[in-house]
Amino acid sequence: MKIKVGVLGATGSVGQRFVQLLAEHPIFELEVLAASERSAGKKYKDACYWTQDTDIPEKIKDMVVVPTDAKHEAFKDVDIVFSALPSDLAKIYEKEFAKEGKIVFSNASAHRMEEDVPLVVPEVNANHMEIIDIQREKRGWDGAIITNPNCSTICCVITLKPIMDKFGLDSVIVTTLQAVSGAGWNGVPSMAILDNLIPYIKNEEEKMQTESLKILGDLEDNKFKFADFKLSASCNRVAVIDGHTECIFVKTKEKVEPDEIKEVMDKFDPLKDLNLPTYAKPIVIREEVDRPQPRLDRNTGKGMSIVVGRIRKDNIFDVKYVALEHNTIRGAAGASVLNAEYFIKKYW
Numbered sequence: 001m002k003i004k005v006g007v008l009g010a011t012g013s014v015g016q017r018f019v020q021l022l023a024e025h026p027i028f029e030l031e032v033l034a035a036s037e038r039s040a041g042k043k044y045k046d047a048c049y050w051t052q053d054t055d056i057p058e059k060i061k062d063m064v065v066v067p068t069d070a071k072h073e074a075f076k077d078v079d080i081v082f083s084a085l086p087s088d089l090a091k092i093y094e095k096e097f098a099k100e101g102k103i104v105f106s107n108a109s110a111h112r113m114e115e116d117v118p119l120v121v122p123e124v125n126a127n128h129m130e131i132i133d134i135q136r137e138k139r140g141w142d143g144a145i146i147t148n149p150n151c152s153t154i155c156c157v158i159t160l161k162p163i164m165d166k167f168g169l170d171s172v173i174v175t176t177l178q179a180v181s182g183a184g185w186n187g188v189p190s191m192a193i194l195d196n197l198i199p200y201i202k203n204e205e206e207k208m209q210t211e212s213l214k215i216l217g218d219l220e221d222n223k224f225k226f227a228d229f230k231l232s233a234s235c236n237r238v239a240v241i242d243g244h245t246e247c248i249f250v251k252t253k254e255k256v257e258p259d260e261i262k263e264v265m266d267k268f269d270p271l272k273d274l275n276l277p278t279y280a281k282p283i284v285i286r287e288e289v290d291r292p293q294p295r296l297d298r299n300t301g302k303g304m305s306i307v308v309g310r311i312r313k314d315n316i317f318d319v320k321y322v323a324l325e326h327n328t329i330r331g332a333a334g335a336s337v338l339n340a341e342y343f344i345k346k347y348w
């Protein structure tokens, strides 16, 4: 029997990706679509300005959107909710759903850095989910909140994890070139971004710098011990629709050659044997001198693989490379769904 799930913020850009990934999911049955009072009562096809490159799934089109109310009867039999809410709303609503006994898999930043909330990329720190026992006990919830990181952080930590495990990390510098879809349909005006680049994304650098260290750190005695390397991020918005590119410079603790980095990244496949439906090989290496590119590579592994290329020696740091992520799949909805699949496999 499938597990009944709902999506909060279902009409928004990440919400639509959730709908795409969950409509025909082998273990989840998408039962509830929630959004604002403006959309509640309308059929999904009328409430939502659908901007994906596939049609609205047939079985979803006529579902009636409900308000984001944890006590609404539509949620009665739902065990899991996926949250694509804007962060200020997530801060209020996600707790209410956890209190009502739902496991909330959140893509929002609202609770990511709280000391009893796991911030998880399952290939990197799945064990951090164990903190939810403390979260439930402390907050008196039957449910829980499990978060996934900011889109740019996911790309970065997946590539750093195999390097850290084998060679140690001393310092990392990341420059991002981020797609406009990360800001939502109305996020970046076309007049601002066409023929242009915007060298500022609010709070993005701070998120990358703190979230990465929580994820790559340890969970010891029910406390997060942050990783101790230095990370500096510089974030830019570029005129790409989907696909964040990151130029990553790494200084390792042990001396390392580019071929060794390539080898550990290529072998990195920690959840291979779990057969999770949304899982794809986390890192795919491209050998061509001019890859990865957003348009050509973002759908690798159905948008779940990070594509890495141009692994080479650096004159100042040890190595540098280019990584690409489908930001609304691997970097958002797909990340939450993978967390939920892992959770079901390990803890349900």
Ligand code: A2P
Residues within 6 Å of the ligand: 008, 009, 010, 011, 012, 013, 014, 015, 034, 035, 036, 037, 038, 039, 040, 047, 068, 084, 085, 086, 089, 184, 185
């Ligand atoms: P709605 O379409 O009804 O406004 P995005 O980040 O792409 O802008 O999407 C935001 C999502 O959050 C949408 O699904 C939107 O629904 C939903 N939302 C916005 N305001 C509220 C609110 N006050 N309560 C619940 N959901 C909201």
